[in-house]
Structures are given as structure tokens and as C-alpha cells.
Amino acid sequence: xxxxxxxxxxAGKLGVEPEERRRHPRVRVVLEGQxxxxxxxxxxxxxxxxxxxxxxxxxxxxxxxxxxxxxxTVDGLILLLRQRGRLN
Numbered sequence: 870x871x872x873x874x875x876x877x878x879x880a881g882k883l884g885v886e887p888e889e890r891r892r893h894p895r896v897r898v899v900l901e902g903q904x905x906x907x908x909x910x911x912x913x914x915x916x917x918x919x920x921x922x923x924x925x926x927x928x929x930x931x932x933x934x935x936x937x938x939x940x941x942t943v944d945g946l947i948l949l950l951r952q953r954g955r956l957n
Contacts, residue, residue, distance in 0.1 A: 871919040871930060875937040876910040879922065882936065882943060898926050900947055903956055927955040 880887050880896045887894035893909040908925040911917045923933035927950050935941040941949075950956035 871922050871933055871937070872916055873910050873912075873919055875934065876908065876919050876922055878937045879926075879933065900943075900950065900956055905950060905955055927953055 876896065877887065883898060883900070885896055885898065887896045887910060890909075893911055895907060895909050897907045898905040906926040908919075908922045911919065920930045920933075923930040926933065928936070928946070932941060932946075932949065936946055947956060
């Protein structure tokens, strides 16, 4: 399961500062000048499931967890997105 912390780590690895919005922080994922996707980070008093982040950026939940927790690099993410046609 992806968590809010994973969402912040993914943004950090991509060098993106989440935009503070009224309801939820929002992350725009831009790689090589192209918008790949965006996702919101939900707030709550308990740990909320954030598995939707993976779909928003074009990867599987497992790949998103690997990217958040370091086995997958930014270059690896770019390669995956190119193979899937999400990045030119």
C-alpha cells in the first residue's frame, strides 16, 4: 500500500515541491519538460491508502513503491514511461 509519506518521497525524488491547496497538497509530475501526471496527497488522522498515485503517474503500485523506497531510479522511471508511451 502506498501512503502519504510515499507520495511526498516520490515528489522529492522527482525534485517537485507539492503545491499547497485548500484541501490537499497537489504534485505535478513533469519529466523532461513533459507533464506525465499529477496527484493529490490526502490528509487524515489515520494512514490513508494512496495507491491511486501509481495510476496517476503511469506505473503499477509495485513500481511506485519501488520508486518511493529507492530500488527504482528516476532514469528507470523515465524508461518505464517511455516504454508505455506516456513519455516521448
